[in-house]
Amino acid sequence: MISLDERGKQCPIPIVDTKKAVEPLGVGEVVETVVDNEISAQNLKKFADQRQYAYEMEKVSNTEYRVRLTVTEAAKELQDKGTATFNEQDYQACGIPAAAPQGYIVVISSDSMGEPEKELGKILLKGFLFALSKKEDVPKKIIFYNGGARLTCEGSESLDDLRELEKSGAEIATCGTCLKFQNLEDKLKVGGVTNMYEITEALTGPYRVVKPC
């Protein structure tokens, strides 16, 4: 077990030190950090929760809180995943193209496909989603925003196709702001709500983006 005496140190130092100590450890190993106030212990708990370390806290006195973080399988897995991404970025930073990952993301930004016939566009989009649901390689994620948000809501004719896609592993995500703007917040019928950060992440991430409309 590694012991750290972080009494007298202000946040985030106890967390930064604990993080440094715990990251190289293997499953089952423990870091004990002693801090002198409960706020630091709470901040360590947030760190533990985010990184999935097991957290135990023992209050010895008002100025001594013993926090024990144990490396769990889940924490190690999470860490390894993080490292893998990091390496990929490293390669890219050096100008070495990382192998393009398999898979694609579909973005639906309107309830109509193509111009200028709006009604025709609706029929086409419905057909597209149907065809998509029959494909063997389903998208990683389907993002709906602006007018597209109507397709995941009550009254959409594509709900069954989208449910099938979701069942086959595609994540269905609708922009929360768009739902709110169009008063559709309580009308969402399939998938979850997303935000611009996740959308940006998805669009700039490693997967191919398919945008039929």
Added chain:
Amino acid sequence: MEQIEFCKGGGCTAKLGPDILDRVLSRLPAQKRDPDLLVGFDTNDDAAVYRVSEDRAIVQTLDFFPPMVDDPYLFGQIAAANAMSDIWAMGGRPVTALNIVCFPQSWDLNILGRIMQGGAEKVAEAGASLCGGHSINDNDVKYGLSVTGLIDPARVLTNVGARAGDRLLLTKPLGTGIVCTAGRVKAADPASMDEAIRSMTTLNKYAAKVLSRYEVHACTDVTGFSLLGHLSEMLGMKRRASGSPDAEDGGGQVAGGRQAGQTDQTSDMTLPDSTGQTAGAGLAGNSNKTDHAVQAGSRNQSGSSPLGAVIHTSAVPHFKRVREFVEEDFFITANGQRNRNHLGDLVEFHNTAFWQQELLFDPQTSGGLLAAVPNEIADEVLTEIKELGLPCSLIGEVTDQLDHILVTA
């Protein structure tokens, strides 16, 4: 030069936590209310307003803190911008300022000179006169200003008065606490520091000037109690749970705020009793009834129906690398956690990532103005504020459909 020692974690991250302050202030002897004292500290407002004649009132405020950046000159600028901000948040204009200085006598006096130069330049930019001050020998550096402003008593802009349907405008990005914390452990890149410094040294004078041309229902500046903390004050929310993390039995929240779906209203949360002990802190929504029990939910100061707000995280302006600083490095502050504990279940998070939660609880130094603006003019006001050059946005709405703050995507 002792640059490393200079910045030990300052700015508004060094403020006493809101819980501690509440407990002390609530025990001060009641004073006879002077009818000319238009705004005192009973409404948690930014500054005091005292009427001196029918059409004139003075606005008074005082702010000082330890350095949050390594450069003494920039620290001086930021401290002054922060101190004067309260005057603009009230709708006033600063006229005089006095320096407040704590400085180790053994240090190079040029450092102090640079601090005061930075402060003086900002006072000049504000159009106010620096006219004295008070300095003491101390182990650590602290600097700030006591500022007096003028205002028309009929045009005082308080932090209460928001109405359902108002949009919430934030005039500066969030994350100064997180970025300065990264800076303190020497982990912030120069671009991130520059971004934060540019925001912190920008006077709220300019945003206030734009706001003064419009009908604004409520305004405050966002500082140490975080966006959510200052917003809760604007909505007149009284926290339900005391959960002071600094109390002996502090039962603070870690995951903090209520999570979606957990809407159990505990109508009998308690306030601290006279011994300062707390009961039924906001950990699991348990509740102990005492004589001090208060009704759940928020009440705006006028006593009318409770107000809540919706904040859209995707719209909240922030410094570029805060996500990384929180998610990767955990550069989080003690006062961010204190703010989280303080607000307890007045905040509900829905679809809000950990870093976004931290951002909304992050103590700000020289933060922007938060204004409740009628919906019809909100976009127009935003367009004008945008021209001032800092990231700013309409981050949410005031609603009477909620009695708490809902943070959503």
